[in-house]
Amino acid sequence: MDLLIFQVPILMVQASMDGILLGILFALIAYGMALQWGVMNIINIAQGDLVILGGYIAYFMYLYGIHPAWGVIVSPIIMYFVGIGIYKLVINKVVDRDLFISILATFGISILFMQLMNFAFGADVVLANSGYGTTMLFDNSVVLPNSKIFAAIISIIFAIGLVVYMKKSKLGRAIRATAQNARAAKILGVDTEKVYAATFGINAALCGVAGALISITFTIHPYMGLPYTIRSFMIVIVAGLGNLPGVAISGMGLGVFEEFADYILGTEFRIGSVFLLLVLILVYRRFKLSKKREYLK
């Protein structure tokens, strides 16, 4: 326990700002999670590993002398095809099955990815240096790296772009129709197989963007995927499926929570506190619903 943050109130501002910027990134990943969950009824445990893979793409561009910010464009394109590949190989066989089957199958993918990334990229913690410098606020007492601000802005642009795409484009309409009622959509001539593949691809692309941004602002490591999955799962269940403003707000809330937990409990308990928060949220919802004699479903 470290109560420094209560003695120096300006640290609270710092933690909140950091948390909000971080939370926007979480919200972007959670958006992808909500999309595939809503459309395909799949919980993808490998979500976090897709993020990390996207991060490595940006990191490699950085290694070869290209500015990692371009990863924001390149990574989603590559990740889109990775997503389609995963869909064709595994996911299309578990779409209509029990949810637990999909959880376990994606868990397998997650382990596979973790280890393949470990082979390919090594077990070191890496980051792609963007060289953006920092911004000082409040008489230099709050320090914000510009890369974090950049990441937040890019995330917001991608999120808004996707929302507009979902509303306006033909594929977006097909995806929304499939989410509402896959059978009816099929009868009306929507190729649901294609829609599912595209949804998973878009989700992977979003993970790619988020991963590229994470590799610029934070660090990446082959085994860091699972916490991102859990965070996005948590954000989705707090916000509810299909509630986009809710996803954004609960994402930022989670970011702020994490930064405060980091200051108060210490960095070694940071991931632990995220997982514990998930358990607490689920238990809280369970008790709240059980008063109405319902349960989380």
Add this chain to the structure above:
Amino acid sequence: MINKNLIIYLSVLIFGLAAPFIFPAFKVQLSILCVLIILAITWNIQGGEMGYNSFGNILFYGLGMYLCASVQVGMFFPLAEWTESGGEKTFVHTPAQFFQGFGVGLAVAAIVPTIVAGLIGYSILGLRGHYFAICTLGLGVAAGEISGGIEIIGAGQGFTTPPFPNIGSLEARGEFFYFCSFVSLILTFIVVKSIYSTRFKLVLNAIRDNEDKAEAMGIQTMKYKIIGWMISAFFCGLAGGIMGGLVGYIDSTDVAFDGREMGVFMVLMAILGGKGTLWGPVIGATIFHIFKEGFWTFFLGWQYVALGVLIVVIVIYFPEGIMGWLREKYPERFGEVVDEADRKAQVELK
């Protein structure tokens, strides 16, 4: 029929008792196999019979591991100094102290997780389906991360369990842990087999098939779910305690709360053998262990890749497991009366 079963059980028992002397080089492997079978059987109580797919039984396993080692050390020496000194021991257990400590440690390792399961059961088991799965996954990982930050049990640097005392024979250590795990396995099997022949199992199956209807029939489902989880926790804790002594070193995320290995293994073994059967987990665990050891030896470094592929393949193409496949093929052996015409009609319908 009874005679046939008796012969099977007796031959397994005799083989189990003789195994460490027939294959002296594989004693550690056989002990691990026993622990794996215990884990698969206990996972099957929820995952197979009750329909609650838990990723969190690793919590009880890890808890048992830490508790057993802590009690074994803490009974005779200051625990904090023990973990502080790491590998170089200034404290040495006498044989009497070691066995006494291990016995008490195992008892604690079994009982405390049972109580923990009872306490958290009411909250966690109110969740259903995938929420339960993800929640227990979170619970297991959180336990690993948090125990990795606690100083007194070694934090990040790990916890060395007391070394086996020198009591003459070099083979004694392996034999001791083998018989510990084998006896626990027999105990687990007998308990689970006997509860599977009671009304309790029917209630668990009713919960799996339709919990709302089971409740409407007047079954207090929550009570049964908690009891089922507590039984699991008891044997998971026991298995963890033995495994801790066997491995000799406890690390929070790599050995004790190892969701990536043990936590998935127990699910996978039960599914491979066949969920919801008594023998399924036993067969699944045995095949899995043999396969795994082969892979771990010949494809060193690629084992997780193989594991990932294995999970995907089993889950997609083999979700019913070996027992399920056998049951489909030879339903008569499982005591099902089959009408040949009806069966053909069903095949045609498919």
